Amino acid sequence: MTTIQERAKSAAGRAADTDDLKLPDGYVDQFPEPAPAPDPMADYEPGDDDPDMIPVHLAWLRVRRDIRAIGKGEEYNERGTRYNFRGTDTVVQYFGPVTLKHGVNVLPVRTETAYSTKQTKSGGTMRECSVTVTWHIMGPTGDVLELQTAGEALDTSDKSTTKAQTVALRNLLLNGGLIPTGDRDPDADRIERGVEAAPRSAESYRDEILDKNTSPGRLQQISYELANLRMLGTKVANESNDPETLDSLGRRIYGERTGGGQ
Structure with a gap:
């Protein structure tokens, strides 16, 4: 005849015995952990024309x-x-x-x-x-x-x-992109001037476009200025002395300097 305390100790001993919880020999897990996805950038090596790897x-x-x-x-x-x-x-x-x-x-x-x-x-x-x-x-x-x-x-x-x-x-x-138009604010104060500055000529814009020191950013700004002046379609003599619109000339030179083509 065993006491309640003895039976409790016996049950606790069986619970602590984990031999009967072991997997049988030769058991194969049917649901293995999935392999981690390969990193697509692991073997990446930047080329000359590739962008900077930044956020x-x-x-x-x-x-x-x-x-x-x-x-x-x-x-x-x-x-x-x-x-x-x-x-x-x-x-x-x-x-x-x-x-x-x-x-x-x-x-x-x-x-x-x-x-x-x-x-x-x-x-x-x-x-x-x-x-x-x-x-x-x-x-x-x-x-x-x-x-x-x-x-x-x-x-x-x-x-x-x-x-x-x-x-x-x-x-x-x-x-x-918070891209402005580049136009003057219609609500801005206007100042009366005795003599208005003469607008730039198409040839002066051509010379600035062809200048090798003109940055791509400035080339884009020139395009916006020409659009506001309605001069994009104005034809000038390009570097080969052939007629070409300022719009076409600017886009072509911009593409050459940024590697983006025309």
């Missing part, structure tokens, strides 16, 4: 420094409405080579859409699309900045979604 916030800062400003060089003039604007194609043309230079990718990762129908004054029907796009600005090392922008557009066919996404992209680049 995305620094790479994006370098993009902003190179862009500086984009002027409103395009004009809308329809149905009695007239204004200047910065089109998406123009904005992408500025950002494309600079983001490539600094190893920055701009990727849409999620798009939320909403649709409605609008009536035109003539009685037609247009489809309106509103989008909210989530973007990843990815740096050269793979880290990202996540941003959201909205866009909306009307179209009589099936292009409203594409147009709205295009507007969202333009908003991302201009607002996320």
Whole structure:
């Protein structure tokens, strides 16, 4: 006859004995720990044309420094409405080579859409699309900045979604990059002057563009100045004495000096 205390001690001894918990010989784990993912940058060796391997916030800062400003060089003039604007194609043309230079990718990762129908004054029907796009600005090392922008557009066919996404992209680049127009603030105080300074000639801009000491950043600023002066289409004699517009000349020289091509 055993006491309660003796039976408790016996149970405790059996619990402490772990021999019966050992795995049998030859046992193979059916769920092994997964192998760690390989580091894609482990064997990376920078090339001569590769960007610096820096965090995305620094790479994006370098993009902003190179862009500086984009002027409103395009004009809308329809149905009695007239204004200047910065089109998406123009904005992408500025950002494309600079983001490539600094190893920055701009990727849409999620798009939320909403649709409605609008009536035109003539009685037609247009489809309106509103989008909210989530973007990843990815740096050269793979880290990202996540941003959201909205866009909306009307179209009589099936292009409203594409147009709205295009507007969202333009908003991302201009607002996320804090890109000014370079125009004078319309609210700034104006000072009356007796003699206005004469505008620069097309030839003086050509000479500055061709000057080897002119930096890529200054070349971009010249482009903004020419856009504001409506001189991008002005033809001058280039370094080969052939006629070429200031816009084409500036873009070509910028591409040669940054390695981005034309």
